[in-house]
Amino acid sequence: MRTFLPISQDATIYQRYPDNNTGLDEIIEVGKVIKPLDGVGKYASGSARIVLNIDIPSENQYPTNSVYYLNLRIANAKNVTRYQQLNVYPVSRSWTEGSGYFYQDVKNMQDGVTWNVASPIVSWSLSGSDYVTTPSASYTFSRVPIEDIKIDVTQIIRPVVSGSNEFAWNGLIVKFPDTDEQLTTNTGNIKFFSSNTHTIFAPKLEVLYNNQTFITGSLKPISTGNISIIPKNLKTAYTVGEIDKVYLVVRDKFPDKRFDEAQRYKTKYYLPSSSLYRIKDQVSGMTIHDFDQYSTINCDTSGSYILLDTTGFDVDRYYTIDLKISSGQQVWFPEFDYSFKVDRNG
Secondary structure: OEEEEEEEEEEEEEOOOOOOOOOOOOEEEEEEOOOOOOOHHHHHHOEEEEEEEEOOOOOOOOOOOOEEEEEEOEEEEEOOOOOOEEEEEEEOOOOOOOOOOOOOOOOOOOOOOOOOEEEOOEEOOOOOOOEOOOOOEEEEOOOOOOOOEEEEOHHHHHHHHHOOOOOOOOOEEEEOOHHHHOOOOOOOEEEEEOOOOOOOOOOEEEEEOOOOOEOOOOOEEOOOOOEEEEEOOOOOEEEOOOEEEEEEEEEEOOOOOOOOHHHHOOOOEEOOOOOEEEEEEOOOOOEEEOOOOOOEOEEEOOEEEEEEEOOOOOOOEEEEEEEEEEEOOEEEOOOOOEEEEEEOOO
16 A cells, blocks of 8 residues: 655755745755855855655554655756765754745745744754754665655654654754765755645655455456456546545456356456556656555455555646556556546545
């Protein structure tokens, strides 16, 4: 099972602009940013860090073995070394997003987080955010050009969801390692789309867990790839956050000819337990759910089905479903030309 939780707050804090709030910017960035007239020596004190928060689900909402990834989509990057590392830590003090801008329109309302303060009336104990270094997460870029990233933050998030964390939840900070921040020669900068973006590339927390149900009852296994698969109850539109059990009618594409047309399709089949589904944004082609262990097809006595969870999907978008069927050594991708829309209010 896979679901997405939206980022509720995010902002960039700048060492060289210590009083600038950027809470409403469409961009968040990490690395180095210096002032236009600064010399190269200022890169050693020109860090940019991202603070972000997520409305963590209630305790035990997800299985204890769930895996959590922070998904960040790159808008632009420059001067980034091949093996640049990002570190992620829990923020240890509450903070306010604010309503300032930096890139779109340089207006810096004094109502939110900056390098110097967590909120208008509370300063950080140390400039640049208060955070703890345990537990932590990290990500190392290994490809050029760099790509969108998924940071495994399981060790940070899992205790929060289970209620066993030592500190109150105040979100995350994403930054270069201390040694890189202090290097004059490190001038790397990575811009990501923020939660305020008007694109489909907003950051999200991806939640993954295995919960496949597979009870076949009197259903028969498929014995050939010559089958047709039709979604029995897929709706044309869903309200964002809606969860639906979409049944798949599996039948012979070329059944034996009989006088009774109904009897020709009487045999009900189920898809193998190793079968998977994928969901993609119809226009951009961006994969939302990929073929993997968290996108398995389920089965009960009524038939095979997809447990469709639209939490965190972008609204007013159309999505397509693809299937990957595996049976023994045989793998095929059946024709399955079906789509659905996700709306804000159904």
